[in-house]
Amino acid sequence: MTKNTGIQNFRPLLLDVAVPLGSYYLFKDAFGMSTFASLACSSVVPAVRTVWGLLRERKTNGLAGLILVVNVVSLLLSFVxxxxxxxxxxxxxxxxxxxxxxxxxxxxxxxxxxxxxxxxxxxxxxxxxxxxxxxxxxxxxxxxxxxxxxxxxxxxxxxxxxxxxxxxxxxxxxxxxxxxxxxxxxxxxxxxxxxxxxxxxxxxxxxxxxxxxxxxxxxxxxxxxxxxxxxxxxx
Known part of the structure; x- marks a missing residue:
């Protein structure tokens, strides 16, 4: 029970922060994708989590939404x-x-x-x-x-x-x-x-x-x- 509770506590950090950041570096460094493509692909999970929260739970997933916005801003800044x-x-x-x-x-x-x-x-x-x-x-x-x-x-x-x-x-x-x-x-x-x-x-x-x-x-x-x-x- 304690173990499961610990996993549940860390779940938001793992899904909303660790997965997008980790996938970005995986796409960019391991697969050799461009910065733009890596940012776009790593935005999939936070985008899904944000939309899912709005449709299923009727609430905004703050961490996922923030990571998604950060990725969008980074995509725009990549053109600078x-x-x-x-x-x-x-x-x-x-x-x-x-x-x-x-x-x-x-x-x-x-x-x-x-x-x-x-x-x-x-x-x-x-x-x-x-x-x-x-x-x-x-x-x-x-x-x-x-x-x-x-x-x-x-x-x-x-x-x-x-x-x-x-x-x-x-x-x-x-x-x-x-x-x-x-x-x-x-x-x-x-x-x-x-x-x-x-x-x-x-x-x-x-x-x-x-x-x-x-x-x-x-x-x-x-x-x-x-x-x-x-x-x-x-x-």
Whole structure:
């Protein structure tokens, strides 16, 4: 049961992120397809997942939709050529799409980064899974604080990626091209590190503690129920 729960937790990341990214590099590097063709083929799964969610479940699959939009933007940007500074700046287009997508998901009340954070907090544990659901459903006294931290996690990542996008555009037009070629990767790596550190300390860490406390409360409640039943029988 725990194993199956763990697989279910990681399923959105596997289907909506890992499969499209993995297939892109498979088509491009292993099969020698062009960047355009690789992006187009790797968009099939997120496109199907997005349409399926709308038709079958009547809801938007946030991760799949975001990956699909990113691929479409990448396809459009693949036609950009000429000015080397513009070529350097175009990569920020993808970062901006991801950033605005994440921030929009928070505004809509469905923080997109939750799907990526949950597996690492729940760890496939059935008790933590149940506690997670209680916290998000509003059934716990900690629910309001928990959902606030959930939103904060996505907001941090949205702002970090947006800042990285702005920095890359500014750098592309103010820093020598040869320097910006390698500095762009440094900016992205730095943004990821900042994102992990800040979101972990501000949101994921406190959420993990609340989750642990909720699990303990759940255990205490289960222990009280048999005792109350025994007293009722004795009476």
């Amino acid at each position: 050529s000429g000015d080397p500074r513009l070529m350097l700046a175009k990569d920020s287009g993808v970062s901006s799409v991801v950033a605005f997508g994440i921030l929009a998901s928070v505004w809509l009340g469905k923080p997109m980064m939750t799907a990526g954070m949950k597996p690492f907090l729940v760890k496939g544990d059935a008790e933590k899974e149940a506690a997670w659901e209680r916290l998000l459903s509003g059934a716990s006294d900690r629910s309001a604080a928990f959902r606030s931290k959930e939103k904060a996690f996505s907001v941090v990542w949205g702002l970090v990626l947006l800042a990285e996008c702005v920095a890359r555009v500014v750098g592309a037009y103010t820093i020598p091209v040869d320097t910006m070629v390698w500095l762009g990767s440094v900016c992205l790596t730095g943004a990821m590190v900042i994102g992990f550190v800040v979101s972990g300390g501000l949101a994921a860490g406190p959420m993990e503690k609340m989750l642990a406390a909720e699990v303990e409360d759940g255990k205490a409640t289960q222990q009280e129920q048999p005792e109350q039943s025994g007293l009722a029988v004795a009476a």
